Amino acid sequence: MLRLSKLTDYAIVVLTYMAKNQDGLYSAIEIAKATGVAPPTVSKILKELLKAKVLISTRGAKGGYRLAKTAEKITVASVIGALEGPIALTECSVSNHNHSCEQVSGCEIGGVWGLINQTVFNALEAITLADMLVSVNRRSPQEINIPISSLYR
Amino acid sequence: MLRLSKLTDYAIVVLTYMAKNQDGLYSAIEIAKATGVAPPTVSKILKELLKAKVLISTRGAKGGYRLAKTAEKITVASVIGALEGPIALTECSVSNHNHSCEQVSGCEIGGVWGLINQTVFNALEAITLADMLVSVNRRSPQEINIPISSLYR
DNA sequence: CTATTTAGGACTATTCTAGTCCTCTTTATT
DNA sequence: AATAAAGAGGACTAGAATAGTCCTAAATAG
Ligand code: FES
Ligand code: FES
Numbered sequence: 001m002l003r004l005s006k007l008t009d010y011a012i013v014v015l016t017y018m019a020k021n022q023d024g025l026y027s028a029i030e031i032a033k034a035t036g037v038a039p040p041t042v043s044k045i046l047k048e049l050l051k052a053k054v055l056i057s058t059r060g061a062k063g064g065y066r067l068a069k070t071a072e073k074i075t076v077a078s079v080i081g082a083l084e085g086p087i088a089l090t091e092c093s094v095s096n097h098n099h100s101c102e103q104v105s106g107c108e109i110g111g112v113w114g115l116i117n118q119t120v121f122n123a124l125e126a127i128t129l130a131d132m133l134v135s136v137n138r139r140s141p142q143e144i145n146i147p148i149s150s151l152y153r
Numbered sequence: 154m155l156r157l158s159k160l161t162d163y164a165i166v167v168l169t170y171m172a173k174n175q176d177g178l179y180s181a182i183e184i185a186k187a188t189g190v191a192p193p194t195v196s197k198i199l200k201e202l203l204k205a206k207v208l209i210s211t212r213g214a215k216g217g218y219r220l221a222k223t224a225e226k227i228t229v230a231s232v233i234g235a236l237e238g239p240i241a242l243t244e245c246s247v248s249n250h251n252h253s254c255e256q257v258s259g260c261e262i263g264g265v266w267g268l269i270n271q272t273v274f275n276a277l278e279a280i281t282l283a284d285m286l287v288s289v290n291r292r293s294p295q296e297i298n299i300p301i302s303s304l305y306r
Numbered sequence: 307c308t309a310t311t312t313a314g315g316a317c318t319a320t321t322c323t324a325g326t327c328c329t330c331t332t333t334a335t336t
Numbered sequence: 337a338a339t340a341a342a343g344a345g346g347a348c349t350a351g352a353a354t355a356g357t358c359c360t361a362a363a364t365a366g
Binding site: 193211212 | 322323324325326327331332333334335
């Protein structure tokens with residue numbers, strides 16, 4: 001299904017909320033209440049995003065988190081990267097310096113995976129938090145087109 | 154990490170092997186030997202690909218599997234779809250007719266997920282088995298560019 | 307000094323995945 | 337007709353990954 005983890009999903013939700021006021025300082029609890037995601041989970045996500053430098057934190061009372069850059073500069077790819085590590089669709093695409101990718105004897109398609117990977121990455125790098133906001137406002141009822149349809153469990 | 158399942162990975166390997174002789178008829182065991190993937194696993198994958206009409210089968214002695222279309226018409230997206238169901242990065246993107254997507258109160262970004270999904274899908278739909286073959290022959294040593302690098306476990 | 311809030315992990319339960327195996331049906335061959 | 341080769345379909349298990357919780361320590365405002 002090529003699924004993203006739920007945490008990543010939540011992360012986008014959280015960031016979209018924060019981006020409504022770009023310079024706002026939000027505490028984890030505050031965000032949890034606003035988004036409906038459980039507090040410990042929000043906290044976990046915020047920490048990951050901090051590590052990835054998507055957010056900046058202030059400790060202590062009246063502390064909280066804020067966006068490290070403008071919404072235009074925060075890409076979906078970077079958020080996914082923060083929560084799930086680098087975008088690598090297959091083992092073959094993970095920094096295979098020691099050729100650990102050789103899962104299969106005689107398989108030489110690693111190069112193409114690189115291409116596919118890059119293509120997907122570019123797609124995700126092209127979409128930013130700002131795009132999310134626009135769509136939230138527009139509230140386009142846009143239906144989703146999933147050509148491969150019959151097989152979902 | 155936005156990972157594809159191993160089975161999908163193997164499927165591409167298997168199909169690439171089969172595509173070397175477009176009209177060839179291959180038994181599961183034969184493919185297993187050639188690719189190094191365990192026989193029961195190959196069998197499982199072939200069945201899935203059959204269900205998705207990527208392959209055609211002949212039963213009985215001297216039976217086997219063959220490609221249902223030319224390599225140019227078998228897209229990576231369709232292979233992923235066959236093994237993992239439709240490409241839907243998040244719950245929000247899965248045919249949400251009954252709004253089951255409402256994971257999070259007040260979350261209205263579903264539409265953007267649709268966009269992201271579509272973008273990724275287009276990228277994967279643009280690459281076919283034929284492209285895999287070309288690259289196998291060219292054997293380009295092309296290094297993979299993964300900008301989000303530091304976080305891989 | 308105390309309340310608030312982040313930092314950094316450890317931990318657990320549940321879900322998903324990979325992989326195997328069994329039984330049945332179909333077909334070629336002799 | 338008998339036998340062997342091969343796919344069809346699905347059940348099952350072990351292991352891995354994920355989601356989610358919780359605890360303790362450190363920082364800071366008031
Ligand atoms: S299994 Fe690694 S390149 Fe194909
Ligand atoms: S949680 Fe479904 S649209 Fe955001």
